[in-house]
Amino acid sequence: MDVIVREVAKVWNAGGRDQVAALAPVSHRFASGSFSCLLGPSGCGKSTLIRLVGGLESLSGGTIEIRDPVSCALQPVGKHSVMMWQGLNLFPWRTVIDNVAFGPEMEGVSRNERYAKAREVLAVTGLQAFAEHYPRQLSGGMRQRVALARALIMGRPILLMDEPFAALDAQTKIVMQIELLRIFEAARKTVLFVTHAIDEAILLGDEIVVMSARPGRIKEVIPVNLPRPRSLDVVKTPEFGRLFDHAFHLIREEVTRAMEQQMAESA
Amino acid sequence: MPQKLSWSDRIGAGVFYHLPAIVSFILFFAAWEILVQWRDIPPIYLPAPSAILVTLWKMAADGSLFYHLGITLFRIFAGFIVAAVVGVGLGIWMGMSPMVARVLDPWIATLYPLPKISLIPLLIIWLGTGELYKISLSAFSAFLPILISSYSGIRQVDPDLLKTAADLGASRHQIQAKVVIPASVPAIVAGLQLGMGIAIILVVAAEMIGGSGQTGIGYLLISAGQVLETEKVFACLLVLAAAGAVITKGQDYISRKIAPWGFAT
Ligand SMILES: Nc1ncnc2c1ncn2[C@@H]1O[C@H](COP(=O)(O)OP(=O)(O)OP(=O)(O)O)[C@@H](O)[C@H]1O
Ligand SMILES: [Mg+2]
Numbered sequence: 001m002d003v004i005v006r007e008v009a010k011v012w013n014a015g016g017r018d019q020v021a022a023l024a025p026v027s028h029r030f031a032s033g034s035f036s037c038l039l040g041p042s043g044c045g046k047s048t049l050i051r052l053v054g055g056l057e058s059l060s061g062g063t064i065e066i067r068d069p070v071s072c073a074l075q076p077v078g079k080h081s082v083m084m085w086q087g088l089n090l091f092p093w094r095t096v097i098d099n100v101a102f103g104p105e106m107e108g109v110s111r112n113e114r115y116a117k118a119r120e121v122l123a124v125t126g127l128q129a130f131a132e133h134y135p136r137q138l139s140g141g142m143r144q145r146v147a148l149a150r151a152l153i154m155g156r157p158i159l160l161m162d163e164p165f166a167a168l169d170a171q172t173k174i175v176m177q178i179e180l181l182r183i184f185e186a187a188r189k190t191v192l193f194v195t196h197a198i199d200e201a202i203l204l205g206d207e208i209v210v211m212s213a214r215p216g217r218i219k220e221v222i223p224v225n226l227p228r229p230r231s232l233d234v235v236k237t238p239e240f241g242r243l244f245d246h247a248f249h250l251i252r253e254e255v256t257r258a259m260e261q262q263m264a265e266s267a
Numbered sequence: 268m269p270q271k272l273s274w275s276d277r278i279g280a281g282v283f284y285h286l287p288a289i290v291s292f293i294l295f296f297a298a299w300e301i302l303v304q305w306r307d308i309p310p311i312y313l314p315a316p317s318a319i320l321v322t323l324w325k326m327a328a329d330g331s332l333f334y335h336l337g338i339t340l341f342r343i344f345a346g347f348i349v350a351a352v353v354g355v356g357l358g359i360w361m362g363m364s365p366m367v368a369r370v371l372d373p374w375i376a377t378l379y380p381l382p383k384i385s386l387i388p389l390l391i392i393w394l395g396t397g398e399l400y401k402i403s404l405s406a407f408s409a410f411l412p413i414l415i416s417s418y419s420g421i422r423q424v425d426p427d428l429l430k431t432a433a434d435l436g437a438s439r440h441q442i443q444a445k446v447v448i449p450a451s452v453p454a455i456v457a458g459l460q461l462g463m464g465i466a467i468i469l470v471v472a473a474e475m476i477g478g479s480g481q482t483g484i485g486y487l488l489i490s491a492g493q494v495l496e497t498e499k500v501f502a503c504l505l506v507l508a509a510a511g512a513v514i515t516k517g518q519d520y521i522s523r524k525i526a527p528w529g530f531a532t
Pocket of ligand 1: 012020021022040043044045048086214
């Protein structure tokens with residue numbers, strides 16, 4: 001699915017009459033089957049943007065189009081995407097397997113069938129042994145994998161991922177990145193992946209969308225022309241180093257600006 | 268996979284954990300016994316623990332203890348069950364329907380701070396001093412905290428969880444049944460525990476004030492007090508405390524069974 005974002009803006013009501021302009025008009029075409037990484041300082045509206053794309057918040061301006069790349073038919077927003085949340089939002093009263101099987105359960109898939117499917121997805125994320133545990137009994141990294149499995153089981157063509165690996169330890173993170181590369185290369189989805197890690201963005205993405213400090217705009221789109229299938233070896237290539245430097249300079253300016261902005265606001 | 272502790276290990280650990288409390292109980296009653304014996308305190312003021320135990324034993328032997336305790340427990344549970352059904356039901360309804368909440372909110376705000384014991388005269392005028400009076404007093408008193416906890420439990424469900432469910436394809440109806448209700452179970456359970464405590468208090472109070480049936484631990488307590496049978500007063504207090512403790516522990520156990528995710532394991 002193509003995701004076409006046109007002049008999209010979002011103003012949040014921040015209690016009382018206060019309003020926060022989170023997104024300045026933003027326009028971009030996230031091409032079908034491509035992996036886009038959103039990079040930008042904290043509070044610049046990355047989460048806001050992908051929640052809008054997922055149809056989970058109302059727009060303050062602009063339009064979002066979801067189009068079938070073959071038939072070009074316009075699709076309803078939200079129906080073909082699934083979100084992996086920054087806060088995970090696992091259901092604490094459901095065991096791991098019942099969390100993962102939530103979507104199919106809502107669709108009325110029988111218990112046996114949805115459990116079988118959930119076990120497959122849990123195997124991919126390495127959590128079979130913890131199917132009967134409650135989220136609170138898991139480590140942070142395991143919870144993140146549950147959230148990933150719960151999104152993957154939906155089989156939707158658009159995957160919205162909000163800092164999915166941010167809380168993982170460095171080793172688990174690498175394993176999950178490689179796993180995600182494998183999943184993506186096996187079945188090309190349109191992925192919008194928010195991250196703060198430049199190396200992660202280059203390793204995974206086909207493009208890096210660098211956003212400016214609040215209100216978020218797109219500052220630059222950096223294409224990542226590293227061949228697929230990718231492995232961890234790409235970090236050793238000169239191209240990787242060049243991309244890293246480029247992205248780092250862009251982002252450093254914005255992070256500094258965002259910090260000055262926040263300091264001025266709190267003063 | 269996590270390890271499961273064996274039963275004997277768990278009981279051993281439990282005894283060890285409670286040892287300080289057990290020791291403090293023993294010391295307390297021993298000191299009491301010694302004080303009474305040594306200072307020769309008249310039993311009307313302060314009977315010795317041994318004398319209280321003897322009285323308790325006699326009450327158990329002639330069957331009066333279990334008869335009155337049974338009646339009191341019946342009233343507590345009858346009142347509590349009515350309160351639980353109506354309170355949880357209305358609370359959920361208020362939580363789901365803003366209109367119902369708008370109607371009921373001011374009623375709750377006015378009725379909640381009213382001391383429920385102050386309703387005793389009115390209830391006796393209307394219902395007499397029989398079972399209906401005692402059960403309605405405890406039901407009405409326990410009902411409000413149950414209602415309020417259920418309502419606020421529903422309202423405080425994390426809105427992001429609702430969005431998550433919607434994102435995963437849940438309909439409005441499914442969101443209410445599969446997310447809103449289970450998410451508010453811990454709050455509902457907490458309200459039920461609160462309600463049970465209040466039901467106990469008001470049944471005993473109702474038995475003490477104007478109970479015509481001459482039954483129940485509350486009645487036993489006040490009638491023993493009136494003729495200065497202090498051992499019996501203490502025996503009744505002991506029974507009430509023990510029954511309360513058993514009910515509370517039982518509720519904790521049931522809560523863990525209903526909502527295992529809400530408690531440390
Ligand atoms: N539900 C909301 N209500 C009010 N304001 C909000 C809400 N969500 C986000 N905001 C505001 O919008 C701005 C952008 O928030 P957003 O969460 O999109 O940032 P972000 O780029 O994802 O940041 P981070 O990298 O820290 O996750 C922030 O100023 C935030 O305070
Ligand atoms: Mg965010």
